[in-house]
Amino acid sequence: RSDLPIYTLDEVMQHATKESRIWVTYGQGVYDITDFIPQHPGGSEKISMAAGSSVEPFWMLYGVHKNPNVLAILEKYRIGNLSAEEALEATENMEDPYAKDPRRHPALKPSSKKPFNAEPPPSLLSENFITPVDLFYVRNHLPVPDISEKDYRLEINFQGKDFSLSLQDLKTKFEKVTVTAAIMCAGNRRGEMTQIKPVKGLNWGHAVIGNATWSGARLRDVLMHFGVKDDPGFEHVQFEGLDADVANVPYGASIPFEKAFDPKGDVILAYEMNDGPLPRDHGYPVRAVVPGVVGARNVKWLGRIIVTNVESNSHWQQNDYKGFNPSVDWDTVDFSKSPAIQELPVISAICSPDAGSVVKLDSNNSLNIKGYAWSGGGRRIVRVDVTADSGKTWYSADITAQENKKEPHHWGWSLWSLDVPIPKGVKEVELWAKAVDSSYNTQPESFANIWNLRGVLSNAYHRVQVKVTA
Ligand code: HEM
Numbered sequence: 001r002s003d004l005p006i007y008t009l010d011e012v013m014q015h016a017t018k019e020s021r022i023w024v025t026y027g028q029g030v031y032d033i034t035d036f037i038p039q040h041p042g043g044s045e046k047i048s049m050a051a052g053s054s055v056e057p058f059w060m061l062y063g064v065h066k067n068p069n070v071l072a073i074l075e076k077y078r079i080g081n082l083s084a085e086e087a088l089e090a091t092e093n094m095e096d097p098y099a100k101d102p103r104r105h106p107a108l109k110p111s112s113k114k115p116f117n118a119e120p121p122p123s124l125l126s127e128n129f130i131t132p133v134d135l136f137y138v139r140n141h142l143p144v145p146d147i148s149e150k151d152y153r154l155e156i157n158f159q160g161k162d163f164s165l166s167l168q169d170l171k172t173k174f175e176k177v178t179v180t181a182a183i184m185c186a187g188n189r190r191g192e193m194t195q196i197k198p199v200k201g202l203n204w205g206h207a208v209i210g211n212a213t214w215s216g217a218r219l220r221d222v223l224m225h226f227g228v229k230d231d232p233g234f235e236h237v238q239f240e241g242l243d244a245d246v247a248n249v250p251y252g253a254s255i256p257f258e259k260a261f262d263p264k265g266d267v268i269l270a271y272e273m274n275d276g277p278l279p280r281d282h283g284y285p286v287r288a289v290v291p292g293v294v295g296a297r298n299v300k301w302l303g304r305i306i307v308t309n310v311e312s313n314s315h316w317q318q319n320d321y322k323g324f325n326p327s328v329d330w331d332t333v334d335f336s337k338s339p340a341i342q343e344l345p346v347i348s349a350i351c352s353p354d355a356g357s358v359v360k361l362d363s364n365n366s367l368n369i370k371g372y373a374w375s376g377g378g379r380r381i382v383r384v385d386v387t388a389d390s391g392k393t394w395y396s397a398d399i400t401a402q403e404n405k406k407e408p409h410h411w412g413w414s415l416w417s418l419d420v421p422i423p424k425g426v427k428e429v430e431l432w433a434k435a436v437d438s439s440y441n442t443q444p445e446s447f448a449n450i451w452n453l454r455g456v457l458s459n460a461y462h463r464v465q466v467k468v469t470a
């Protein structure tokens with residue numbers, strides 16, 4: 001592209017408004033992106049922040065741009081070049097916002113590194129009722145904030161009044177309670193839905209769920225301490241994280257006040273996970289644990305709680321984590337028409353054997369299969385059905401680990417196992433699993449009719465094909 005004119009950084013800077021047309025730089029390239037701004041998938045406000053300067057610091061924050069497809073779009077708008085010296089100057093002193101992220105266990109397989117998003121190998125999940133912290137999936141939208149216990153304050157706001165607590169206050173002024181709860185991302189098993197038709201979102205497998213013990217103060221106790229009472233004016237409790245984007249907008253979510261204040265709702269402000277301090281990736285020093293509710297509302301690095309009559313206006317509450325009709329696409333979607341996901345539907349998955357593996361049958365000509373099952377809203381798993389012949393014969397798996405808790409306050413997952421008889425001579429089988437919860441909800445048979453453009457609520461029968469040797 002050496003045929004294009006050379007511009008200076010000063011000239012680029014003068015193109016920061018629509019009237020003067022909006023220019024940005026990337027590497028040595030200069031781009032006029034005015035016409036792309038209204039089409040930007042991340043919104044026109046965000047992209048406009050780079051007006052008159054380099055997009056690189058923003059792209060370091062939003063790793064989705066590290067993709068040849070994005071560069072191909074950008075190239076269409078190239079109008080010139082910077083000199084080699086000025087290109088260097090444009091990105092000097094640029095710090096990687098992810099430089100202070102914690103070290104992760106190499107067994108976690110990333111679907112994106114910046115922000116860090118990763119899941120463990122599924123076969124490890126069914127080994128333990130409690131998922132070890134280092135193997136618990138991580139779903140971050142932004143860099144992990146660097147928080148010191150000394151400076152940490154949790155702010156609580158209601159009726160225009162602000163209160164605050166230190167970590168020490170939270171640990172000493174309130175009863176410490178422990179809850180066993182699975183947390184699952186709405187995008188768990190998205191990769192299977194994508195095979196029907198592409199969706200927008202991280203390409204997750206079936207290990208974007210974990211089961212842990214969470215200890216901390218009851219949200220109800222903390223709210224009551226500051227004078228919150230059951231009041232019809234309070235409809236929502238909003239949570240804000242201490243992780244923020246380039247415009248200093250924090251990660252945010254909200255849950256219904258009824259869930260937050262319910263003495264049996266078991267919503268806690270957790271400072272421990274599996275009896276140790278909360279790891280940085282999982283929300284150190286404090287996260288909201290909202291049992292039975294989608295991962296997105298379990299806000300990590302909790303900085304502020306707002307008791308109010310309105311839902312969080314955050315992007316993730318309003319314009320993300322929602323379900324739609326399979327025929328709704330990105331041209332027709334109206335996010336205001338669907339409620340934000342709260343309680344998740346019933347799901348299960350086969351964790352072992354792995355898809356595509358070659359398995360040896362035991363002396364009874366059967367094959368051992370293991371997995372997890374879970375349902376939102378505190379519904380207990382009452383059965384897991386398995387078939388190895390596309391539904392002609394169904395077997396019920398043994399539930400091998402489950403908490404002795406009553407529905408609808410059953411927050412942990414269930415592990416299951418079964419020796420499935422395999423007819424003699426069969427060389428390849430497709431195993432299917434579906435779970436049934438205490439409301440007799442079960443999983444849909446296929447993805448085709450539950451497909452949605454964000455690839456959430458992806459809970460059709462789990463199917464795994466394996467080769468069999470005697
Ligand atoms: C998403 C292109 C600048 C913030 C995207 C996507 C594309 C894109 C193609 C969708 C990616 C996907 O979902 O796979 C571009 C181009 C830019 C630009 C060509 C050139 C100027 C920016 C800037 C910011 C930004 C400067 C921030 C200040 C975002 C965000 C998303 C996004 C927040 C959504 C991420 C998500 O859904 O998780 N952009 N972008 N973009 N972009 Fe940009």
Ligand code: MTE
Pocket residue numbers: 136137138139140141142183184185186240241242243251281282283294295296297298299300301302
């Ligand atoms: N809280 C904050 N502050 N920032 C985030 O990016 N991600 C949410 C939720 N809480 C997120 C957050 C999502 S989408 C999920 S699925 C869970 O955290 C993931 O929790 P984990 O990383 O501890 O597994």
